[in-house]
Amino acid sequence: MTRTDRLAWLLPSAMADDAAEGAGRPRRTVRDWVVDTTMFLLAAFVGVLAAETSAQYNSGAVLLADQLLGAAAVCALWLRRRWPTGLAVALSLVSIVAPVAGGAMLASLFSLAVRKPFREVAWIGAIAAACSVVQVFVRPDPDMSRLLSIGIGFVLILLVTAWGMLVRSRRRLVEALRERARRAEAEAELRAEQAQRLAREAIAREMHDVLAHRLTLLSVHAGALEFRPDAPPEQVARAAGVIRDSAHEALQDLREIIGVLRTPGEGGEENRPQPTLDTLGALVDESRQAGMKVVLDSALDHPAGVPVATGRTVYRIAQEGLTNARKHAPGAEVTVTLRGRPGDGLTVDVANPAPDGPVPHVPGSGQGLIGLTERATLAGGRMTHGPAPDGGFALHAWLPWPA
Known part of the structure; x- marks a missing residue:
């Protein structure tokens, strides 16, 4: 009763x-x-x-x-x-x-x-x-x-x-x-419903951030195979390998998110940890293996002291910047710059110049940058993005880093 x-x-x-x-x-x-x-x-x-x-x-x-x-x-x-x-x-x-x-x-x-x-x-x-x-x-x-x-x-x-x-x-x-x-x-009951709705929205944004990077690789390399059917066999094999790896990674990410939905708060041994600042190097290496020119310039004072949530946000910002550069400026060199120290905050800059040649059309939802702006605001920071003076694109974010 x-x-x-x-x-x-x-x-x-x-x-x-x-x-x-x-x-x-x-x-x-x-x-x-x-x-x-x-x-x-x-x-x-x-x-x-x-x-x-x-x-x-x-x-x-x-x-x-x-x-x-x-x-x-x-x-x-x-x-x-x-x-x-x-x-x-x-x-x-x-x-x-x-x-x-x-x-x-x-x-x-x-x-x-x-x-x-x-x-x-x-x-x-x-x-x-x-x-x-x-x-x-x-x-x-x-x-x-x-x-x-x-x-x-x-x-x-x-x-x-x-x-x-x-x-x-x-x-x-x-x-x-x-x-x-x-x-x-x-x-x-109303608060529980609102909490569930907010959780679903957060998961939807997380799913977009995770899958957009993988699916963009699939789209770019599949488009390259379509427009260059006479490419050398080693390039075809390389593109096919990237497509296979990206599809596998996308399935793994999707399985992880669905696992969170089914059993929130529980994780098995097969579940991979959430990305942090330490995994940013692996993201850059993956992009280089996919054919991108990426320069990582990190000058953080005591990077091990970066909070886990802040490091995850940095990873997602860099991931979205690389994804957009791969879509809209293929072949251009992308620079990822990290600066900051405890008490002053942490800044993330992702910039690329204008592409040299024509840009293939890659469809996108247009919600990635909006979701990242909301994520940065919820973390207590801010994020701006837009065209650069040289015709390229620049993304700048500042996140709090407690002393």
Whole structure:
């Protein structure tokens, strides 16, 4: 049973009566029947005691009228859920001439205090108090002084009214806690959905960064084989080897990402670690083997101290820069420059001049640089990119490097 279910069990059924007021009488629950029967029996017991006292001093028509009015008042309590205000006023008036109805009157005041706001309860309670004063003079008790009778009436009315208002306050509190628990559960579900959506977006960006590099190699070398069918056998074999290796690497990367989706937070021995700054050299070597001219200029102060997340971002930025240079400036020399030290931050520059000849059309999504800009911003840094003055393309990023 959840917290909301427990609060719903604690919430008395009278609150449902308030919500359904004016919309028709709700069906009584088992708890309603128990409460109504208990109040009926208590009012009847008080009425019997009052009837025995009345029988000592009255007889004939007066005694019969007391008993009939008392019985009618007790039976009228079954209507207290539907007409609490009218019933309380009516029983207060009846109690003036029929003390036997006093128990039913107190029960109706209690029900009224449970269901109605203080202002309405206050003026009806004042009417009941006034009726109790009048009743002392209309039907006095020979064994008790009038002042004592008035005091007892006031005390009983105040007690049942205060008790009812206390029950009402408690029920309102439980209702508020129930609504708060329901809202908290809804907000928790919403936060979980947002977290899942953000995780999917992050995985999608990661998938793009990982696969774009591999698939670009496939596209470039497949295009070279298409446009140069008469190439020497060694060049064809080299291009075919690059295509095979790139396809294998792409499958490995895709398998790794799918493995993360299936079992987040778990990794097997066959899963490769995420790229870091230490694997940047392997990325450059791979690009050189694919026929690119790449110069890596790294002058970092204590590179081993670069945070893992920052190193991964540097790797992705360099990977995207090399991928774009291979697409749009084949044959041009690409320079990857790393500078920085703890406390000052780390800068990454990827630049290439304009290509010498025509550029083959290689389709792309255009989302790589946007994703890298978001990645750098989330890491606390910034990234800019655009055409260089010499007609080439330059990419510059700064990332924080704590001291």
